[in-house]
């Protein structure tokens with residue numbers, strides 16, 4: 331999938347802040363969802379999100395503890411010609427900062443988090459979510475927070491909507507919506523298309539299988555993270571019709587799962603649609619022989635191959651291929667599943 335530019339206009343900022351700034355398609359999507367009269371972004375960093383709030387809202391308060399970053403945020407808003415932002419440099423939890431912010435429609439916070447953690451927890455966010463809720467409770471009941479998307483819904487100890495967002499097929503952001511902003515328990519969004527999936531209660535879990543059918547479907551990672559596979563499978567059954575049978579879950583390994591079915595359909599929350607070409611022992615030379623007659627030029631290895639063996643395996647399966655189609659090669663328990671990508675527009 332083509333990699334998009336992060337920002338239409340390159341933002342001002344230091345290397346680390348630019349790395350943590352919200353990618354533009356997500357910032358634009360979120361600003362649409364939080365569109366209101368007055369919003370306060372209480373940990374705004376260099377303003378990667380603030381700029382888009384200011385485009386959608388009448389007035390924005392932008393708070394940041396780091397004086398250098400707030401200067402960048404000012405420059406970024408100026409670059410977009412925005413004059414409806416009041417910048418406040420200080421600790422968002424300091425009463426002197428809080429008193430400068432009037433009653434608002436929405437409080438948003440994208441808190442600082444450690445660059446790496448063995449397991450992500452809301453308790454390592456700064457400023458902390460409970461602290462912001464308490465400090466600004468008299469200003470509004472509508473809060474939204476960004477949180478690390480590696481946290482499953484069960485690890486989020488609040489009554490809020492958990493919205494997982496994938497961008498260009500990768501899990502990218504998690505937004506938590508509180509109070510009047512909460513619409514569902516969970517939601518999955520796929521950007522840039524802007525498609526969404528919400529919970530439907532009473533659906534059975536998707537049945538697991540070890541047998542690949544004619545077609546395989548790789549869900550958007552936001553669907554998996556939001557634990558909405560039953561909803562996705564149900565929407566696909568609706569599209570395929572009752573005669574085509576169901577969709578089953580094929581777990582490739584800890585990181586990869588596919589839905590499989592004999593029905594061929596196109597669904598917007600599917601990242602990759604595949605025709606299953608062959609299921610066979612994982613023997614690179616034999617796989618290469620098979621691929622030679624199939625107009626295939628490249629093989630994307632989707633297997634837990636050791637990094638030092640990656641190129642050896644890839645070169646063996648791709649040896650002398652001259653076609654123009656691409657296949658993805660999954661491996662489960664030493665069995666290879668060769669899948670041709672379809673509907674790749």
Ligand SMILES: C[S@@+](CC[C@H](N)C(=O)[O-])C[C@H]1O[C@@H](n2cnc3c(N)ncnc32)[C@H](O)[C@@H]1O
Pocket residue numbers: 347350351352372373374375376377378379380393394395396399420421422423440441442443456457
């Ligand atoms: C992840 S960054 C925000 C990125 C921003 N949303 C963007 O898209 O550019 C988190 C910011 O929170 C700031 N921060 C941490 N604790 C704070 C506090 N108590 N008050 C205000 N800002 C704080 C950090 O300095 C950091 O710039």
